[in-house]
Amino acid sequence: xxxxxxxxxxxxxxxxxxxxxxxxxxxxxxxxxxxxxxxxxxxxxxxxxxxxxxxxxxxxxxxxxxxxxxxxxxxxxxxxxxxxxxxxxxxxxxxxxxxxxxxxxxxxxxxxxxxxxxxxxxxxxxxxxxxxxxxxxxxxxxxxxxxxxxxxxxxxxxxxxxxxxxxxxxxxxxxxxxxxxxxxxxxxxxxxxxxxxxxxxxxxxxxxxx
Amino acid sequence: xxxxxxxxxxxxxxxxxxxxxxxxxxxxxxxxxxxxxxxxxxxxxxxxxxxxxxxxxxxxxxxxxxxxxxxxxxxxxxxxxxxxxxxxxxxxxxxxxxxxxxxxxxxxxxxxxxxxxxxxxxxxxxxxxxxxxxxxxxxxxxxxxxxxxxxxxxxxxxxxxxxxxxxxxxxxxxxxxxxxxxxxxxxxxxxxxxxxxxxxxxxxxxxxxxxxxxxxxxxxxxxxxxxxxxxxxxxxxxxxxxxxxxxxxxxxxxxxxxxxxxxxxxxxxxxxxxxxxxxxxxxxxxxxxxxxxxxxxxxxxxxxxxxxxxxxxxxxxxxxxxxxxxxxxxxxxxxxxxx
Ligand SMILES: Nc1ncnc2c1ncn2[C@@H]1O[C@H](COP(=O)(O)OP(=O)(O)OP(=O)(O)O)[C@@H](O)[C@H]1O
Ligand SMILES: Nc1ncnc2c1ncn2[C@@H]1O[C@H](COP(=O)(O)OP(=O)(O)OP(=O)(O)O)[C@@H](O)[C@H]1O
Numbered sequence: 001x002x003x004x005x006x007x008x009x010x011x012x013x014x015x016x017x018x019x020x021x022x023x024x025x026x027x028x029x030x031x032x033x034x035x036x037x038x039x040x041x042x043x044x045x046x047x048x049x050x051x052x053x054x055x056x057x058x059x060x061x062x063x064x065x066x067x068x069x070x071x072x073x074x075x076x077x078x079x080x081x082x083x084x085x086x087x088x089x090x091x092x093x094x095x096x097x098x099x100x101x102x103x104x105x106x107x108x109x110x111x112x113x114x115x116x117x118x119x120x121x122x123x124x125x126x127x128x129x130x131x132x133x134x135x136x137x138x139x140x141x142x143x144x145x146x147x148x149x150x151x152x153x154x155x156x157x158x159x160x161x162x163x164x165x166x167x168x169x170x171x172x173x174x175x176x177x178x179x180x181x182x183x184x185x186x187x188x189x190x191x192x193x194x195x196x197x198x199x200x201x202x203x204x205x206x207x208x209x210x
Numbered sequence: 211x212x213x214x215x216x217x218x219x220x221x222x223x224x225x226x227x228x229x230x231x232x233x234x235x236x237x238x239x240x241x242x243x244x245x246x247x248x249x250x251x252x253x254x255x256x257x258x259x260x261x262x263x264x265x266x267x268x269x270x271x272x273x274x275x276x277x278x279x280x281x282x283x284x285x286x287x288x289x290x291x292x293x294x295x296x297x298x299x300x301x302x303x304x305x306x307x308x309x310x311x312x313x314x315x316x317x318x319x320x321x322x323x324x325x326x327x328x329x330x331x332x333x334x335x336x337x338x339x340x341x342x343x344x345x346x347x348x349x350x351x352x353x354x355x356x357x358x359x360x361x362x363x364x365x366x367x368x369x370x371x372x373x374x375x376x377x378x379x380x381x382x383x384x385x386x387x388x389x390x391x392x393x394x395x396x397x398x399x400x401x402x403x404x405x406x407x408x409x410x411x412x413x414x415x416x417x418x419x420x421x422x423x424x425x426x427x428x429x430x431x432x433x434x435x436x437x438x439x440x441x442x443x444x445x446x447x448x449x450x451x452x453x454x455x456x457x458x459x460x461x462x463x464x465x466x467x468x469x470x471x472x473x474x475x476x477x478x479x480x481x482x483x484x485x486x487x488x489x490x491x492x493x494x495x496x497x498x499x500x501x502x503x504x505x506x507x508x509x510x511x512x513x514x515x516x517x518x519x520x521x522x523x524x525x526x527x528x529x530x531x532x533x534x535x536x537x538x539x540x541x542x543x544x545x546x547x548x549x
Contacts, residue, residue, distance in 0.1 A: 005463065006463055007456065007459040007460035007462075007463045007464075008456070008459075008460075029452075029455075029488075030488045030492070031452065031455045031484070031485040031486075031488035031489060032448070032452040032455070032485070033407060033448050035407040035409075036407075036412070036448060036449065036452050039409075040412065119415055119416060120415075120416040121416065122416065122464075124464065141414060141415065141416060153368060153415050153418070154415075156368075156418075157415060157416040157417070157418060160363065160364070160365070160416075160417070160418070163362065163363075163540065164357070164362040164363060164364050164540075165357075165362075165464075167357070167358055167360075167362065168358075200368060202536075203368060203369060
């Protein structure tokens with residue numbers, strides 16, 4: 001059963017050896033030439049499970065990977081029960097929302113410390129389970145790095161998501177994420193990252209010399 | 211003669227190397243859209259040189275616009291100008307002309323955000339209602355959609371704009387800019403003769419993009435002399451535009467909007483159009499693209515957005531009409547758009 005048509009993949013909910021699994025298939029895109037298409041699909045299919053595994057080692061909940069099929073650009077993984085953070089954020093009380101965001105910031109800190117840049121930190125890619133765990137999914141755009149620049153870009157995307165999709169609580173949410181991040185990463189690192197985010201915000205706009 | 215039941219707005223565009231004047235009726239009819247581009251013989255933009263060009267040509271462009279529109283200056287009810295974002299000297303020249311005109315005609319002055327104007331004119335001419343907009347030009351690369359009173363930015367470039375990437379590569383490849391033939395269009399031309407793909411770095415971060423690594427790699431390969439300019443132009447377009455298509459698709463999947471609107475100077479590119487159309491088709495949404503005349507920087511888009519703003523009393527007193535070099539799209543309230 002198709003449960004989600006993402007930007008790059010179709011996600012199906014299936015029964016697989018008596019387990020509920022998600023089958024994530026990266027589809028061939030008509031718009032790109034085969035050379036680019038095949039490379040992107042196979043690279044991300046190989047790469048995503050590796051990083052998902054590494055994230056688990058870093059202490060961040062991620063779905064368990066059961067199987068990958070490179071030729072078919074397909075990954076079979078555990079189905080995570082719960083709701084996208086995106087869907088529930090507005091239903092929470094201010095206090096709950098702040099606490100959830102602090103927790104997310106803490107998890108991002110875990111990833112960054114372990115040299116993982118998620119690459120698509122949006123509230124759709126975080127699932128809150130009935131037991132209160134936050135599970136990170138969609139590591140297709142992630143990379144290995146401990147560079148300040150990449151950490152800044154990662155968190156800048158998180159901030160953008162709040163501003164574009166949760167604009168009513170954008171500031172409190174992002175502040176809470178950074179608070180959680182700070183508690184884990186410490187004052188010094190966080191200060192540098194915050195400075196970096198500011199620098200990134202100033203770019204990407206009109207540049208005077210081109 | 212024009213029917214007198216209509217009211218007119220004159221818009222002045224001057225954010226970068228184009229100086230343009232557009233005259234539109236409040237009903238959205240374009241009476242004139244006259245634009246004059248500053249072309250730097252050495253390539254690239256020189257803000258000061260461009261602003262000198264604008265100041266020199268302003269009178270001529272204005273009178274051409276009035277001539278084309280067949281109306282008298284005193285029939286203008288509102289003067290609008292692009293207040294930002296853009297290059298300081300260029301913006302100031304346009305603002306000065308707008309202030310002078312508004313005080314001479316004794317009509318209200320409206321400051322318009324250039325990025326909002328690109329979206330609004332696109333919606334007007336393509337009849338899009340609530341699109342995901344991909345705005346690609348020499349200075350901007352923005353994926354946005356309306357929500358809660360503003361155009362929200364879902365993604366943007368983290369370094370240089372895609373048009374800038376094409377322009378710099380074209381210059382490095384020794385292509386010479388000609389009147390009416392932007393560098394991007396020359397890359398498109400040359401690319402159509404390329405066929406063998408050269409691998410280049412592909413950089414998408416969620417809904418954001420980066421083009422500087424792509425540009426650097428392409429220029430390095432060019433200098434190595436191992437590949438033809440044709441193949442490199444082809445590959446540069448394929449990689450750069452695939453990145454744009456991917457983020458557009460992500461924004462579409464995320465927002466579930468019913469339309470995609472492609473605008474800005476790079477929207478003129480046929481290959482980019484076909485890619486974005488393919489994304490739209492796959493998601494069964496309507497594909498809208500702005501015709502060249504209104505996709506490049508132009509006065510008409512400023513006039514039209516000026517009308518929308520004026521109708522919501524967003525008039526600014528002359529003493530507060532300073533230009534805003536880094537005015538962000540998502541800082542602007544757009545009360546005329548319905549949620
Ligand atoms: N293992 C899983 N269990 C439950 N839900 C999942 C799982 N994996 C993904 N999802 C949900 O499906 C959505 C789409 O999945 P994913 O982000 O992996 O696809 P995608 O096509 O890469 O998305 P994008 O649009 O970001 O490119 C996620 O945002 C998430 O909410
Ligand atoms: N056919 C084409 N293919 C690709 N790029 C093109 C084509 N035609 C024009 N361009 C590019 O469009 C850009 C100019 O667009 P436009 O006039 O909208 O922007 P600008 O002056 O850079 O201003 P702004 O960023 O403020 O909107 C240049 O980079 C030019 O090379």
